[in-house]
Amino acid sequence: MSARETSDKPLGFKVVIPARYGSTRLPGKPILPIAGKPMIQHVVERARASAADEILVATDDPRIAEVCHGFGAEVVMTGSAHRSGSERITEVIELRGWDDDVVVVNLQGDEPAMPAALLDQVARDLAGIADLGMSTLAVPISDRATLFDPHVVKVVTDARGYALYFSRAPMPWHRDEFLANRAELPTSVPFLRHIGLYAYRVGFLKRYLAWAPSPLEVAESLEQLRVLWHGERIHVAIAVSEPGPGVDTASDLAKAERLLA
DSSP states (O other), rough: OOTTHHHHHHOOOEEEEEOOOOOOSTGGGGEETTTTHHHHHHHHHHHHHHOOEEEEEEOOOOOHHHHHHHHTOOOOOOOOOOSSSHHHHHHHHHTTOOTTTTEEEOOOTTTTTTOOOHHHHHHHHHOTTTOEEEEEEEEEOOHHHHHHHSSSSEEETTTTTTTTEEEESSSSSHHHHHHSSSSSSSSOOOOEEEEEEEEHHHHHHHHHHHHHHHHHHHHTTTTTTTHHTTOOOOEEEEEEOOOOOEEEEEEHHHHHHHHHO
């Protein structure tokens, strides 16, 4: 089955939402209010609108767990030493004893406006490629400010949609056109913004956890680079819709409030 084909079978995937309290820029952000609800409730509701057959919030903080229980979300308490959401999800996998071929979608706890259709898309994309362990999404970049923003992660793919590299730097770098015109983006190459939404097979995540962090991952602060460093593939599908804003700062919180009010 090719990278672009999808499965006709029902999706039947799991969604795990890693949520931590100790954000440096916005402490306690999963339980901060947006449009009358805690942010984590908006995230869970996005997942509930998808085709997932199980939705879990993974946290080490009892304050987050208490809020989630208040609106009926299922919570798995995890350890506090995890360095990333994928590590926290791996603990959930071990606690639940899921089979290696189960598809798990990693929906970050600070994505209150993520369209449910994208959860279905990334899960279906992975399910349609038998020998693949990980899939993600991207959207085209059309403006220079986004391309040069170090907070925006860019991705370059091959002809079949497999990731070649992820970076905070602008890429690909069109040498001649950028030298000739620094005001507009070249039109002869694609520019893609990575969306931080992942689908994994359980067996792949178990292997991932055993790998040491790579120098590129540490330098860019992008954990997906560990996958490429160790020779595994990540498929990148073009998202069927534009995701809403994630929340990292107070300014992001205000944007989400305006969108979701």
